[in-house]
Amino acid sequence: MTSGPGRGILSGPVDGEWRRGREYRKVAAETGLLVTHLGSRFTGRVVGFDQAAVVLRSPNTGLERLFSLHRGAFAVGRETVTLVRPAPTPASAPARTASGSVAPGAARARVARAGRILVEGVHDAELVEKVWGDDLRVEGVVVERLDGIDHLESAIAEFAPGADARLGVLVDHLVPGSKESRVAGRLGGPHVRIEGTPYVDVWQAIRPGVIGIGGWPVIPRGRPWKEGICEHLGEPDPGRLWKRLLGSVRSYADLEPPLVGAVESLIDFVTEVPEPESR
Numbered sequence: 001m002t003s004g005p006g007r008g009i010l011s012g013p014v015d016g017e018w019r020r021g022r023e024y025r026k027v028a029a030e031t032g033l034l035v036t037h038l039g040s041r042f043t044g045r046v047v048g049f050d051q052a053a054v055v056l057r058s059p060n061t062g063l064e065r066l067f068s069l070h071r072g073a074f075a076v077g078r079e080t081v082t083l084v085r086p087a088p089t090p091a092s093a094p095a096r097t098a099s100g101s102v103a104p105g106a107a108r109a110r111v112a113r114a115g116r117i118l119v120e121g122v123h124d125a126e127l128v129e130k131v132w133g134d135d136l137r138v139e140g141v142v143v144e145r146l147d148g149i150d151h152l153e154s155a156i157a158e159f160a161p162g163a164d165a166r167l168g169v170l171v172d173h174l175v176p177g178s179k180e181s182r183v184a185g186r187l188g189g190p191h192v193r194i195e196g197t198p199y200v201d202v203w204q205a206i207r208p209g210v211i212g213i214g215g216w217p218v219i220p221r222g223r224p225w226k227e228g229i230c231e232h233l234g235e236p237d238p239g240r241l242w243k244r245l246l247g248s249v250r251s252y253a254d255l256e257p258p259l260v261g262a263v264e265s266l267i268d269f270v271t272e273v274p275e276p277e278s279r
Contacts, residue, residue: 024072025079028086029054035083036075037067054083097134098251111140114165115270118146118155120172123242124202128170131252132263139271149183161191168266171196193269195262200225203245205259210248 029035029046035056036043042065044056050066057064067073071082117136119125125145129136136143146155149171161167174180174196184194199205200219203226208215211233219228226238235241252260 022072024082026084027074027076027081029069029083030086033076034059035081037065038073038075038080040065040067042067049085096251098131098249112142113140113270115141115167116159116165117141117143117168117170117266117270118152119143119170120146120148121202123246124170124172126246127202127206127249127255128263130246130249131255132267135267139267141267141270149180152183153187156187156192161189163191165191166270166272167192168270169194170262170266172202173200174198193266195265197256197258197262199256199258202259203229203242205256206245206249207254207256210254211245 027033029049031046031048033046034043035046037056042056042058044058044063044065046054047057047064048055053066053068055064055066069083069085072080074081074083117128119128122145125143128143146152146169152169152171156167159165159167169184169192171180171184171194174184174194175198180196184196188194197205204216213233217229217232219225219232230236230238230241233241235244249255
């Protein structure tokens with residue numbers, strides 16, 4: 001005698017519709033999900049996996065059983081489904097600052113150190129703040145404007161650097177034979193580090209691709225560099241063009257390596273703990 005359809009043990013996935021290729025909704029077998037294995041009518045909550053099988057635990061008896069993850073072999077409520085392993089949770093990468101350092105989170109800014117970093121002008125200061133501001137606050141390093149390398153000697157004399165109050169200086173156009181290189185050679189010392197870039201202006205230390213140009217144009221000698229750049233880019237207002245440049249910088253990856261290396265060298269220098277003097 002043939003049993004009626006729908007209720008016998010053979011009506012389940014052992015030899016039922018799953019063998020004929022019917023598709024069922026896929027459900028992630030998250031821990032705690034209550035499911036019924038249709039072939040055995042065992043109901044339990046998901047507690048784990050063993051290779052290609054799921055482990056169910058009966059909420060009444062605590063009995064655990066292992067079932068293969070066949071298509072359409074389970075029911076959630078009254079719906080026949082295909083259980084699948086949950087997607088692995090990706091390891092969350094630590095948040096990074098614009099400089100590439102691990103973000104400090106809710107860490108409070110450190111009390112300012114005695115050491116300082118001097119930069120030539122307001123644009124240099126704004127760019128350093130944009131990329132390294134979080135690092136500088138955590139380390140307690142203050143950045144101050146020098147307003148031109150011609151003021152460096154008097155600034156050093158006024159600051160009076162020492163072993164526990166180092167001074168870092170960031171300058172433009174630090175190339176052999178330049179005025180900047182001569183000043184750096186004369187004023188640098190054990191407590192003063194002068195670093196720089198080969199660029200005429202800090203604008204040039206921003207990768208030109210961030211504003212959609214293939215390279216910075218060559219400006220004839222004797223003409224103000226920023227004036228020539230503004231004309232080439234069709235923007236007569238240098239302040240507006242600088243805002244566009246600064247706003248396009250997202251991280252250190254938008255800057256040329258010489259600037260990145262110079263700033264990070266200066267941060268390391270002014271935050272280095274001095275060795276105790278030998279007696």
